Amino acid sequence: MKERIKKYVVGFIYRVFNSLRIRSIQFIITVSFTVITTLAILIVGGTLYNKFNRAAEENASLSTTQIIEQVNLNLDDYLTSMVQTSNLLNSSINKNPAVPNDKLLEQMSVILSIKQDIVTAAVFSEDGTLLTGFPNSKLKANIDIEKQEWFHSALYTPGSLFVIPPHVQNLFEGKYDWVVSLSRCITVNKNGQWVRGILLVDLNFKSIEQLCRRVSLGRRGYIYIVDSEGNIVYHPQQQLVYMGLKYENNDEILKHNYGSFLQNYNGEKRLVTIKTVNYTGWKIVGISYMDELIATKKDINSYVWYTVICGIIFIIAIFAFISAKISQPIKELKKSMKLVEEGNFDINIDVKGEDEVVQLSKTFNIMVSKIRELVNQNMLEQEAKRKSELNALQAQINPHFLYNTLDSVVWMAENGKSQDVITMVTALARLFRISISRGKNIISVEQELEHARNYMIIQKIRYKNKFHFEIDAPPEVLGYSTLKLILQPIIENAIYHGIEYMVDEGLIKISVKIEEDKLVYTISDNGLGMKQEVLENILSYESKNIGGSGVGVKNVHERIQLSFGKEYGLKIESELEEGTTVIITIPLIC
């Protein structure tokens, strides 16, 4: 098992390295798929990341707004309770005959014992003397009531409620409570006369302070309160603020009544959320730090990145594997083709794999077998060509023909026909020169015609002028090339089978012309002609030469076809008692 895993891992690494070869199928598949999928993953990852971020930001902003709304509600409660207390006391002062009286004092004590947040309720006369108050503490000896803000602002603006921001209430001996004061101008029955007076209700600021302190916006965020002039009413670090060690940009905050904005504070981004409180014009300001959001962002970010990177690694591995799987059979095919290229056709590949590849290998097998066949056929043809050329060679030095000719020469010499001897020997010499023509296979049309003429001169003398001949060749054809010794067997055939047994004088006509870019020889005689069945068989069957030169018409036909192709060759037309015409077609060769 261990061995197998090791082998597998090594194989895998090898494949991965293999796939790195640029332009291999494996590489292209791996890279293109990886690029596309990676892009897709990145786009999806980026979109998700942005979405998460936005959601996180929106959540933070929303929760801050909600918290501040809650604080506002609570603050509102405290302040409303203070206003209600003030209203209640005012109406009972109006109903009661004279101040101070026990009933009012009792009422005050009840209210203050129920509402723990109210620390003081007191009524002052116009000149600043304490008429009645609860708790019943001693007023400070040296206090100047008329200079207190809550007193004079209420006195000079009757009918309004005054809320004095948090301050230390310094009216009573030994008490230094932080309070929010509510004062109003009222009418008091003093000794039977209705005079102006001031009603003061103090709300313990500690309740508000604790409310604000408990609130936390994120880990470091906090809330603070400013009044409508930008003075700080409450701040969790107000000692720092007052010592100048911390600064809040209240100018910017005063411009807003409601909503939130981003603020740059000592290089830190903060989300500032503002809400204005009823009665007082105070603004609750919530500060939350963006870097805490960014910490969440970083979490999301790193998570997204890890997922993306893992995904990409996974994908690369998978694609490397898949592409290896796809390209492996193709590589095997390639190996086999290499062998074929080197000349080994005895191959039958058996590649397993995808349908397409199996198909490909099958087709390849078929192709190889076809090539094999063609090669074999080619070899046979070459052999046949060599054989026919050998035959043609034999025709050049046909001993029978030479023997008969020389016999005729001897006979003519004996009879003193010296002129004929000269003619014949000259023709024979020419005949052989062209026949041999330094072993060349291709000669000019002129030479071929010359060969035919010399042959016919010799035969004419031998057959005692039993026939005569005509050669018709326009001068333009003489320069073209032709396969040699194609006319002579045809002429031989015409003499032996057509003319020899004729009663009348024979005629052999040879003409050459160019027709449709082909060179066409026409050899016609006026001999006996052939029977139709002989004519049909003469080119196809292995017909034996009947007393001929040993080189048949068929040999000429085969030589032409082997050399130039099937569309060339011989065509024979013949009619009994009328004669035979043989048409030889060969390509126009310069």
Next chain:
Amino acid sequence: MTKKKNLFIFSIILIVIIAVVIPSPNSEIDNRERKKNITLIVKMKGGNYWNTVRLGAEAAAKEYNAGVSFVAADRERDVKEQIKLVEGAIDNKVDAIILAASDYKELSTFVDKANSNNIPVITIDTEVDSKNARSFIGTDNIKAGEKAGEALVSSSGVDCKIAVMSFVKGSKNAEQREKGLNDVILKYPSIKVVAKEYCQSDADTAAALTRKVISEHKDLNAIVALNEVAAIGVSKAIDDMNLEGKVKVVGFDNAPEEIKLLEGGVIQAIVIQNPFSMGYFGVKYAVEAVEGKKIPKSVDTGVKVINKENLYLPDNQKLVFPFIK
């Protein structure tokens, strides 16, 4: 067949790798966000001053994500108890110690010990005789002494006889405040220091010493009391002797009794410190020291002179009357 098997094995290996790799970032984040554990050791439990320190420390603890535990001896002069607390903090392997030392010299070896245990020590309020304290955050006591001197001059004029009520002889803070005060007095040759006493940070002793000094120097114009306890003792004695206004008092800190006497005209001025800032910056720099950041060697939290006239100004109210839970 084998190829399919290979694919299967391959997938399993990959899944295992992914399972190992993916959870790692989360655990890293958890480590980074661990709360720092800081112990704040002050001179005594309770008291206006130390509660305000605590308030500042809590504000900073929230802001800088630190867990701060507050410990102190029952009595301010119980140096042995404080040493035990410091040793306890070292044994608990806290991340940092913030120390308001009860003694300048005796705690120095323990600051060194904490430092050698790789626990940074930030001193607040009172310095310690050790180079290993990373930072001192507190009042510049020489400046505070100078402020007291200036307050004396503005309340009693430049032609007067005065007494100085210090607290503990040899105390670093006392020495520095005396020095600052002397620097001002030396500018005015007509100011004569007729007596200098040490009340050992005990109000009754201070009161007794005040009576003694006044009986010895009938023409005494003013007394400068160099800390909260001394100020309370001195002013109570003067109140009892009905000498308010005749023998003027310049004190330190903002205990409620002092405020009452300030309003009553017994005390003419108090020099108030900023314990909130000490607590706040103590924690802030402790956190930064743990994180390996560079922190300032000393921070002056500032002082302010409060008299009857400016007591109820909005800014001063919030310094003199801190919100205490």
